[in-house]
Every structure is written in structure tokens, then in C-alpha cells.
Amino acid sequence: MKGLAQIIGKRWSSLSIAKKLYVVVGIMAFLIAGELLILEFSMTTLSAVRAFVGGEGLWSKAQKDSAISLLRYELTRDEQDFQAFLDALKIPEGDHLARISLEKPVPDRESARQGFLAGNIHPDDIDPMIDLILRFSNVSYLKRAIAAWTEADLVLSEFKAAANEYRRLLHEPNPDREKIRSVRATLSTLNERLTELETQFSDELGAGSRWMEGVIISLLFLAVLAVECIGLTLTFLTSRSISRRLENISDTAKAIGEGDFTRRAVADSNDEIGRVALAVNQMGGLLEHSYADLNRRVEERTRELANAVKSRDEFLSIASHELKTPLTALQLQLQALRLLISANGEGPAVSPQKLQGLIDTSEKRIRKLSELIDMLLDISRIEGGKLKLELTEVNLTDAVKDVLALFSEQIAQAKCVLSCEIDENVRGHWDRFRLEQVITNLLSNALKYGASKPIEIKLTRESGDAVLRVRDHGIGVRPEDKLRIFNRFERCASSQNFSGLGLGLYISKQILDLHGGQIDVDSGSGHGSTFTVKLPLREPGDEKGASA
């Protein structure tokens, strides 16, 4: 039972709204048709009752006509009058035949029809009357009426027999007056009895008719009530379900519109509303997804921006720190020079070598400062995409040797052993100034992070590339930092121990990228590092190669 209800519910929910409305209207039409059938049946039945009352009238009239004809015959002794008596009796006799035919175990409608026709019943009324008897003969009123009719038929046959006896007596040569009186008395009694039965029949029929009217009115009332109730209930349920689901969709759409992208409408039917709910839900899903995506991207971008600002702030602090250190040295040296000059002759004697040394270191600081400023300018060029190479025929061997010569003093100070393995005449079409910058950066890093341990420099030709390797045995680079160190402002060494802008490797990488070359690091933390620079020997677009 529950399963059936579920199947019906499922089928119902998959119907379109138009079909649902058709079903509701269809049920209403079916109920109204039923009501009409009841009405038609009622009308037919009432009409049959009316026909019975008419038939009873004919029956009674015929019986009274027969009595009158008999009285006339008594006076006139005219056979025609007696014949009229017999003719009058044909009507009740026809009715009798009809009743007998219908009371058979298998009712004989045709015979009954012939009987009613003889009883002067209108042909159109005959079928309803037959139906009434067949359907309602067991209903008390009709049962009693038919009983009266049956008895009346019996009395009538006695009446007819008495009339025949009366006629025979009148025609006797010596009529027995006494007998005649007795028969007349019998006839009179029978006539009175017939009148009583007729009255009884029509009373019962009248009561039955009133009862039936009551029943029919009740039936009609109930039918109308049922139609109204079922119709209203179906309409109410259908419209409520439609409006509730529409409200649900409208609430959902409103909530989504107000920013609650997780709200979903109930989409449990396959009709138009179900499809709208589904579409609203899809829209909600899309919005939720897009909003989450947007939020994520905004957060990501905000984080990136915050990091960029932080990096820039740190860079500015580092840059100012880096600029202040040589400035401090310069300032102190100038103060020392001033002191030495003003104290000339008064204090301890100052050797010209000492003065020369102070001036030399001051100049070095100035060079350092201008290098820092160049680096800052390079960064702004790279940022603006304005770093351009000036390509000429370059002997990289010479460039490496020149940079090493510049570092000789620093190498000696750091008490560092330098071993070189440099191929002669490694030539290419490059920017010498920029490549010297790269070599300087690698060498100064090796000295800075090399912990005064041996440094190896190797320049070779390897399969179409000039390859420069700078190897130190210092603190090295952690594997997770290998890519990071080539980024802007990045240093992997502790900022408490090592100065620097964190730009050298970044600028070197940009310079090599512009040359179509590359820079890599091979290192393990604490085991030193090897920086490898590769530069294409052939010019870009020169298929024959630089050696040709």
C-alpha cells in the first residue's frame, strides 16, 4: 500500500503542471458525469412512479367503467353493454398479464410490454415501469403496492366471475330473485373491496414516491457535496504545492541575490517548477563556485601584494644599510684625515704612507658606493625592461683574467687559495661589461660565503657553449633554496652574518637570459657550492657557429 502510494507520488511529481491540472479537471468532470447519471436515474425512476400512478388511474377508471356497464346491462339487458363491461376489464387484465410476466423466475419483458400496452400505458413509459418493478419490487412501499395489486387482480377475477354468473342468472327463464340479489350483493362487496385496494395501491405508491424523492435528494446532495469536496481538496492541494514550491524558489533566489550562495531550492519533481528549481540551484552553484574562486584569487593577490610590499620594504632597509656602511667608513676616514692635518706638527708625526693609505681606502669605499648605485640602476632597468646588451666580439678568457686581477688583493686578504683552469681564447659575441659583472658577482660571492677555503675557477668549451664554473667550499646552498637565490631580493644566508643587497645573482641571471645562456648552482648545505654559467658560443641566428 505504501509502495503504491510512493509509485503514485513519483508519477505525480514527474507530471508537468498542465497535465496535473488536466488530471484535476478530469477527476472533477468524472464526478460530475457520475452526478448526472444519478440524476438521470432518479428522473427515470420518478417518471416510472408517475407512470404507475397514471396506470393505476386507468386501471381504476376501467374497473369503475366495467361496474357502470354492468349496471347498465342490468337495466337494458343489452348484450352490447355486457360487451362494454368485458372490454373495460381488458385494461386491468393487461396490467395483470404484465405483472405475472415480470414475477416469473425469468422475467418476460416482451410479454409484460404487451400487457402494459393492453393496459393503455403510453409506450414510452413502459420500459421505465418494467425497470422500476424489477429493481424495486423488494422495497417495502412497492412490495405492499404490488401486494395490493395482486389482491386486486384476484378480487377482479372474482368480480368478473360474479358478473358472468349474474348475466347467466338474468338470462334464465325463471330467474331466482334470491340468487340474483345475492350475486348483486357479492358484486357490490367486491366493488367496494376493489375501491379499497385501489386506494391502498395509490397510497403506497404515493408514500414510495415521497420516500424515493427523499432518497434521491439525499443522493444528489451527497454527490454534489462529494464533487465539491474532492474538487476543492484537489485544487487546494495542487495550488498549495505549486505556490509553496514557487515560494521556495523565490526565497532561494532572493537569498542567493543577497549573497547566501550556499542556499538551494527543493528540486524533487520533474515538472516545470522542478526544472526552474534545478536551474536556480545550478545558478547558485555557479555563483558559489565563482565567488569562492574570486575570493581565493583576491586573497592570493592580496598576499602577493603584501609580500611584494614587504620585500620592497626589506629591500629599502637593506639598501640603506648597505649604503650607510661605506658612508660610515668614508666619514670616519675623512674625520681622521682632518685630525691628522690639523694636528700636523703638534701630535705624533704622520707618515705620508699613512695618509696615502687612508685616501686609497676612501677611494675604494667610493667605488663600492658607486657599484651599489649601479646595481640599483640595473634593477630599475631590468624592472622597466630597459636592460640592453652591447654585443661585441669578446674574449672571455681575458675578461675572467681581468676580474681575477682586480680581486687579487681581496683574495690575499681573505687568505684564500685560488686555483684556475682557464682555456685560452674562449671567444663569443657577448656584452663584455655585463659578463664581467657576472664574473665579479660569482667571485665576490665565493669569497664572501667561501669561509676562506680554496676556490676553483674553470673556463672551458663544452658542446657549443662557453662554460664557467666557480666552486667554493663554504656554507653552500640548501636544496630548497636553489631556485630562490636567483630571485630578486633573496639571500639564503643569515642576514646577521652577511651583508649585501641580495641582487647579484638576480642581475646575473637576467644578464645570462639576455645572452641566451643559463646559470645553475650545484650544492649541498655545508659542502660548498659550484655555480655554472653557460654561454652559447654561436651568435643567436648564426647557424655556422662562432668559430667559423
Add this chain to the structure above:
Amino acid sequence: MKHILIIDDDMAILEALELLLSRNHRVTATNRASDALEMMEKNRYDAVLLDLLMPIMSGQEFLRRHSARGDNTPVIVMTASSIYAPELGDLKFTALVHKPFQISELEAAIMRATEQP
């Protein structure tokens, strides 16, 4: 005459400070903080001038070890940092001078540090 120990990895600063301060003080200079710790075990100094950013042993590390030893020699920190302050955290030091500075500022700081009981 106070005995001052200067620790800075920048040779130029070291030389100039040595020259300028030796007018009024006895000055010892080193470019390695680890050497300075050894020297302080053997000699007594009235004040230490300390750079922060140094290879091998940083100024911060020096301060940590210095206070761990319970040495109460005053330390004057010289730093080039401004916005970007290297983590000094709760490390103890007597005074802080910002690079670049006038020698007179440093002299005043030394005076204040050495006058403390």
C-alpha cells in the same frame, strides 16, 4: 685613559676608529668577534664597540655569549640599520649608535658608558 675594544669586519672603519679614538683612549681593534671574546678573557676593557653584521660570528651572537659569561663590560652597538632592525630582541647592550655617526657622538657614548657604576 680608558681601554676600548673595537670589533668591526670593515677594515676601513676599524682603521679610522683606531686612529680617531687613540687620541684619548687606549685602543685595541679586531675584525673577528670570536677573537674578541678570547681577548676579553685575558684582558680587561672599559668598553666594547660592536658592529652587528659580521661573517662567522655576528654581533648578536657575541652579545649572547658576552652576557652568558656574566661579563659586565659595557657594549656600545654600532648599526647601520634604521627601519630594518636586525633582531636584537632582548639582548643586553649599553648603548646604540646609528651609522653614519660623528666621532663626537661616539666619544659621548663611550663617556656615558664608562661613567656608569
